[in-house]
């Protein structure tokens with residue numbers, strides 16, 4: 001095959017061109033993933049107030065609503081944050097679905113003999129499934145604690161009461177634990193992987209990536225699970 | 238030693254294949270994966286049966302022609318070693334060894350263990366030429382190259398194009414291969430002229446036939462040239478630079494932002510006629 005001048009592709013706006021490529025979609029996965037990481041970390045830290053007192057926790061929930069109030073109208077900042085998170089989630093899930101479809105096409109026939117994976121660990125191979133579990137859980141979590149539309153709650157329950165109702169129910173607590181384990185696997189691969197996707201490669205920090213992924217996962221998932229366990233064992237009541 | 242081989246047999250691309258079981262006796266430890274197939278084929282020919290088709294050429298790890306899935310591992314159980322240099326000493330008497338062709342949408346099976354890997358050539362071809370002085374040999378040392386960069390370029394250029402990375406990847410992605418090719422030229426002064434056009438074009442070709450990278454890393458132990466995942470980060474970074482910086486005019490060719498230039502009223506001074514949308518001030 002003769003070497004020719006590289007094709008000059010037709011130019012679209014750079015965002016469009018970037019997104020059209022799978023590499024660009026991975027940038028979207030990584031950037032929206034980073035937004036998600038910021039969220040799950042802040043969410044865990046905020047919830048540590050469960051250990052202070054019911055009043056502190058309820059006050060924290062209330063303060064979120066009044067962030068920057070009275071500079072901004074009540075609820076505005078919270079809703080802006082929600083908007084960013086929803087956009088990030090939609091971007092993350094859509095890109096994941098498109099990439100998954102592309103990868104299925106690229107390997108239409110699987111090996112008939114059993115694969116012996118050396119490097120691709122369980123977390124990496126289950127990103128799609130842990131992602132879907134987290135997504136389903138997210139809807140349950142909102143219905144449960146934000147909208148309080150599940151039968152576990154009564155009118156007039158404070159946010160703190162709802163947390164107790166939810167975690168004292170074995171099925172609900174089980175789902176919280178399962179979803180956090182799934183998120184843990186997702187983060188363990190995701191935090192490591194995003195450096196590659198973002199093209200961040202440097203001898204100085206490459207060997208810290210795994211450490212960072214483990215530390216991040218342990219802190220966030222450890223914190224989240226501790227709340228459920230604390231309620232189940234009566235430390236929080 | 239005595240080995241049982243489960244070998245994928247397929248008459249041609251259109252016919253469905255299946256595994257067939259063969260017994261091979263008297264195999265010694267230093268026999269290579271390919272010689273194992275030679276022994277089997279000698280046996281099959283003696284019995285008047287069709288020998289197993291498989292790709293091979295140099296048999297010393299430099300050409301990249303060999304490639305088979307051995308017990309679910311590309312090239313075989315040893316890391317960073319092509320099939321021709323892998324010895325059967327990894328197995329013991331009585332073992333069952335499964336030999337399967339590499340599977341990827343971009344690598345159709347042609348016959349038995351032979352797949353068509355020309356999709357990799359299409360990635361290379363779309364990278365195009367590099368602009369450099371030819372004719373007379375250049376004066377030695379006329380083009381200084383940083384030592385670390387030349388080492389890195391040599392390391393990335395070690396790719397033999399075997400396709401084990403694609404075979405190893407659950408996504409059928411060719412990022413390690415394309416990354417190695419992009420990185421080795423991007424490290425050198427000769428590679429700079431077409432650097433960003435090249436990465437764009439190679440990525441487009443790659444993505445039209447292969448999958449996308451999920452950073453499994455499964456390609457790395459499979460790679461005979463020990464190419465590392467850093468080339469994939471390199472590929473991503475160069476691609477981003479090509480697409481994003483071009484918009485800022487930091488990379489020479491750019492025509493997509495003419496409307497922006499026109500808004501700013503600056504296009505008339507561009508030297509590229511394509512960038513002058515007819516609003517050049519006229520002498521009266």
Ligand code: HEM
Pocket residue numbers: 026027029030031032033034036037040092093096099100127128130131132134135186187189190191193194195197198449450451452
């Ligand atoms: C709190 C929620 C989530 C966080 C913090 C998160 C975080 C991440 C991060 C950091 C990555 C690595 C990105 C990269 O490799 O560049 C990632 C990858 C991925 N995520 Fe998520 N994620 C979340 C939810 C989800 C959901 C709901 C889904 C799907 C239904 C999902 C599906 C995936 C998939 C499939 C990948 C791998 C993409 C690929 O490499 O091709 N994630 N996630």
Ligand code: SF4
Pocket residue numbers: 395396397398399400401402403413414417459460461462463464
């Ligand atoms: S990168 Fe390694 S595994 Fe992939 S084609 Fe080149 S030599 Fe083979």
Ligand code: FES
Pocket residue numbers: 292293294295296297298299300301302303319320321322397
């Ligand atoms: S036959 Fe040439 S590398 Fe194996």
